[in-house]
Amino acid sequence: MPHIHVKIVGKTDEEKRNLSEAITEAVKVSVGADEANITISVEDVEKADWVEKVNKPDIIGHWDQLYKKPGYDHLK
Structure with missing residues (x-):
């Protein structure tokens, strides 16, 4: 039961809505x-x-859990 x-x-x-449909698929x-x-919830x-x-909190704070890391400078 995934929740994204x-x-x-x-x-x-x-x-x-389009994003939600694509993620669902x-x-x-x-x-x-x-x-x-x-x-799926969108904030x-x-x-x-x-x-x-x-x-x-979500990117730097959970770096070891990211399966897709940011392509931008995450320290800014």
Whole structure:
């Protein structure tokens, strides 16, 4: 029963729905999850808040758990 929580900056509701649909399909294919068991939440984060609310606690703070690491300078 995967639950995916996405934190994102500056996307429309349509873009978030499209993302949710694409993630759902990827989870179904990659781990064989039943669509009824997949939940996805999308949290809007202001760009000015990204470092404190996402980068430090979720990226740097869980570096060893990241399967996809950032391609930007994560120390900023």
